[in-house]
Amino acid sequence: MRKSKRIFTYVFLSIASIVSIFPFLWMVVSATNKSVDVTKGRLLPGSHLIENFKNLLDTTDLGTALWNSAVVSVITTVLAIVIASLAGYGFEIFRSKVKDAVFNVLLLSMMIPFAALMVPLYRMFADMSNSAPLLGIDSKAAVMLPTVTTAFLIFFFRQSTKMFPKDMIEAGRIDGLSEIGIFFRIFMPTMKTTYAAAGIITFMSSWNNFLWPLIVLQSPEQKTIPLLISNLGSGYAPDYGIIMLAIVIATLPTALVFFLMQKHFVAGMMGSIK
Amino acid sequence: MLKTERQGSLSIRAKSTITGWSFIIVAVLMIAAFYFYPMIQALILSFKTGRGVNLAYTGWSNYERLLTDKTFFTALKNTFIYLIVQVPIMIILALFISVLLNDSHLKFRGFFRTAIFLPCVTSLVAYSVVFKYMFGSGGLVNAMLMKLSIIQAPIEWITDPFWAKITIIIAITWRWTGYNMIFYLSALQNIDSSIYEAARIDGASSVKQFFRITIPMLKPIILFTSITSTIGTLQLFDEVLNITKGGPGNSTLSISQYIYNLSFKYTADFGYAATVSYSIVIIIIVLSLIQFRVAGDRK
Numbered sequence: 001m002r003k004s005k006r007i008f009t010y011v012f013l014s015i016a017s018i019v020s021i022f023p024f025l026w027m028v029v030s031a032t033n034k035s036v037d038v039t040k041g042r043l044l045p046g047s048h049l050i051e052n053f054k055n056l057l058d059t060t061d062l063g064t065a066l067w068n069s070a071v072v073s074v075i076t077t078v079l080a081i082v083i084a085s086l087a088g089y090g091f092e093i094f095r096s097k098v099k100d101a102v103f104n105v106l107l108l109s110m111m112i113p114f115a116a117l118m119v120p121l122y123r124m125f126a127d128m129s130n131s132a133p134l135l136g137i138d139s140k141a142a143v144m145l146p147t148v149t150t151a152f153l154i155f156f157f158r159q160s161t162k163m164f165p166k167d168m169i170e171a172g173r174i175d176g177l178s179e180i181g182i183f184f185r186i187f188m189p190t191m192k193t194t195y196a197a198a199g200i201i202t203f204m205s206s207w208n209n210f211l212w213p214l215i216v217l218q219s220p221e222q223k224t225i226p227l228l229i230s231n232l233g234s235g236y237a238p239d240y241g242i243i244m245l246a247i248v249i250a251t252l253p254t255a256l257v258f259f260l261m262q263k264h265f266v267a268g269m270m271g272s273i274k
Numbered sequence: 275m276l277k278t279e280r281q282g283s284l285s286i287r288a289k290s291t292i293t294g295w296s297f298i299i300v301a302v303l304m305i306a307a308f309y310f311y312p313m314i315q316a317l318i319l320s321f322k323t324g325r326g327v328n329l330a331y332t333g334w335s336n337y338e339r340l341l342t343d344k345t346f347f348t349a350l351k352n353t354f355i356y357l358i359v360q361v362p363i364m365i366i367l368a369l370f371i372s373v374l375l376n377d378s379h380l381k382f383r384g385f386f387r388t389a390i391f392l393p394c395v396t397s398l399v400a401y402s403v404v405f406k407y408m409f410g411s412g413g414l415v416n417a418m419l420m421k422l423s424i425i426q427a428p429i430e431w432i433t434d435p436f437w438a439k440i441t442i443i444i445a446i447t448w449r450w451t452g453y454n455m456i457f458y459l460s461a462l463q464n465i466d467s468s469i470y471e472a473a474r475i476d477g478a479s480s481v482k483q484f485f486r487i488t489i490p491m492l493k494p495i496i497l498f499t500s501i502t503s504t505i506g507t508l509q510l511f512d513e514v515l516n517i518t519k520g521g522p523g524n525s526t527l528s529i530s531q532y533i534y535n536l537s538f539k540y541t542a543d544f545g546y547a548a549t550v551s552y553s554i555v556i557i558i559i560v561l562s563l564i565q566f567r568v569a570g571d572r573k
Contacts, residue, residue: 005480009374016371017389020452024392026414027404038407041414083301090297094290102302109309111558113509115530116551119537119544120312120319149304179293208397210512211530215538226399230516233403240407247400254395262388 027251030244038240052241059239062246064221065228068140070253072213072224073206076144080202081195083149088157089183093169103158106151114211121146122215142216143224147206153198160194161187196264204254225250313555319548325541336549346550348524349532352439356528357507360443365500368451372458373488387459391452398449402516405445406432409517435525438518442526445513450506454499461495462488497569504561508554529554 030038033046056062091103122137129136136142164187172182188195210226217223223231229250232243320336322329340346374380375387393401408414409431416428431441465487473483489496511530514520520527520535529550536547 009377009380013371013374013386013390017386019448020390020392023401023404023408023448024396026408030407039410039412041408041412041417043414083304087298087301090294094294094297096291096294099294099298102298106302106305109305111505111555111562112309112313113505113530113551113554113558115509115511115533116316116548116555117309117312118533119547119551120315121308122537123315123319123544124312145304146308149301149308151305154301180296183297204395208399210397210399211534215534226397226512229397229403230399233399233406233516234519243403244407247403250400251396254397255392258395 024251027244028248030241031248033241033244035238035240035242038244048241049245052239052245055239056242056245059242060228060232060246061220061223062228062249065223065225066249068222069207069224069226069250072140072143073203075140076148076206077199077203079144079148080150080153080206081198084153084198085157085188085191085195086183087154088159089161089187091154092158092161103154106154109151110155117146118211118215121212125216137216138218138222140222143209143213144206146212147209153202156198156201157194160191164191193264196261200257200261200264203257207254316548316551319545320552322545323543324545325543329545332545336546339546340549340553345524345527345532346529346553349527349529350553352525352527353508353510353529355439356443356446356510357504360446361500361503361507363443364447364451364503365454365496367447368454368499369458369488369492369496371451372455372462373484375455375459376462387456391456393449393451394453396449398512399516401449402445402513405441405448405513406517409441432518433522435522438522438526442510442513442517445517446507446510449513450503454503457495457499458492461492465491493569497565501562501565504565505558508558508561 026041026043029043029045031052032049033042034048037046091099125135125137125142128142129138133139134141135145168186168190169182172186177185208226209224210230213224213227214230217227225246229243229246232238232246319329321331321333323332323335324330371390375383377383380386396404410416411428411430411433413431415431416425419425420428429437431437469487470483473487478486509530510528511534514526514528514531515534518526520531533547533550533554536543536550
């Protein structure tokens with residue numbers, strides 16, 4: 001009985017792992033194959049990688065799209081974790097009835113679907129296009145602004161602050177540090193794991209964001225990576241080998257961030273749940 | 275901390291209040307500007323009609339149109355099919371995997387966990403395009419199923435109204451099961467193992483332990499994930515657009531995609547799009563209340 005349970009566990013988890021990994025393997029293999037072989041579902045690596053890469057660079061503006069995605073994601077991530085951690089810390093350390101009420105109202109924003117926001121947001125940024133083009137439609141600021149602050153991240157940091165030892169704040173005060181000094185010099189360095197987890201979550205969602213950039217970015221030179229891939233995929237005569245290569249390249253940064261910081265990520269997630 | 279604040283003089287308290295607000299004010303203003311203000315704008319917009327920027331108040335006409343809009347009800351029906359079929363399958367699967375993984379004697383535990391979480395690193399667009407090709411008529415999935423003699427003729431995963439929905443459900447489940455699993459796994463590791471030991475001594479089977487200990491202990495996190503998954507499914511867009519474009523016909527069209535089409539694909543009808551979007555808000559509020567109620571009752 002015990003032994004059969006054991007075997008079942010390994011078999012089940014192995015199947016789940018294979019199903020999870022398989023599309024990645026196929027994606028990498030397909031990046032080395034001709035378009036025809038991809039549609040046939042060829043499972044063996046081919047010799048078309050270099051040619052696919054050349055064609056990808058010739059037919060698309062991959063470099064620009066990567067650059068746009070990198071700029072947007074990095075700035076969004078830095079701003080997001082600073083703003084949200086300040087707020088999460090503030091709500092927890094300087095608790096008051098009014099602030100708790102405000103916090104609860106902020107949490108309600110998690111229930112608002114983006115579908116309900118896209119039309120009014122588009123109109124807000126379209127209105128700004130004339131007076132402040134740098135903030136208007138087709139600008140990087142317009143992509144970033146609505147996604148920088150989320151109630152989820154504030155909640156995440158507030159939960160983590162609950163576990164931050166309060167004596168360290170007192171010690172900082174006795175040492176004559178200002179409140180903001182305590183935050184930057186004591187809280188931030190102590191909570192590295194939490195920041196890492198928040199950073200990974202934000203970077204991934206920003207790098208992968210599709211719907212809002214699709215609406216707000218209109219000129220080709222502003223397009224981000226997901227828009228480029230979606231465009232390639234819905235083209236009239238798509239070259240599947242090229243598309244697969246583009247997808248592999250687009251997935252590399254998030255996969256890399258995940259593997260390098262996996263420990264922080266899991267530790268941070270656990271901290272937020274306690 | 276709170277005590278010293280209360281004992282301090284009024285000016286110190288006032289100063290502390292200002293310091294406190296200075297920490298949170300940016301976040302509060304940003305959420306107000308990019309969530310609550312647009313929500314109010316959408317509400318106003320839903321009572322207006324017109325093409326593009328020329329809008330005029332028309333009272334309830336958009337809402338009357340909504341009630342007779344066949345495409346809207348198709349999108350609503352599709353979204354609910356995704357919701358009712360996909361969310362329970364994914365949550366049960368994630369719970370099951372996390373319970374299996376929560377065994378400290380398990381070998382390759384780290385590998386299994388990483389592998390099952392891996393789909394979360396892909397962008398929704400990227401994995402959707404990969405799935406579109408894998409599930410193509412002459413594609414990999416059909417080839418494999420035919421080789422294994424599970425099917426005789428290729429299944430039209432993308433172009434058949436029924437199978438297209440299944441493809442989308444399989445795709446979403448692949449992408450999000452690992453994500454939910456991590457939440458359950460974290461919560462499971464917070465459960466004191468002595469509870470299970472006591473249950474074992476009392477002769478409770480593992481099935482009984484699962485329903486009597488694990489599920490009740492994880493209830494808050496199951497509630498949290500089921501609400502976020504519900505909201506996520508009601509917002510479904512990237513997958514449908516990139517796998518089936520909403521087709522064949524409108525058989526996979528989601529509400530988000532319909533709103534997008536109304537605003538940015540056809541002649542822009544922002545007023546009516548805002549009306550449709552408010553229907554999702556109301557659905558989310560109602561479903562969340564139901565989920566809270568259901569979770570509360572079992573106490």
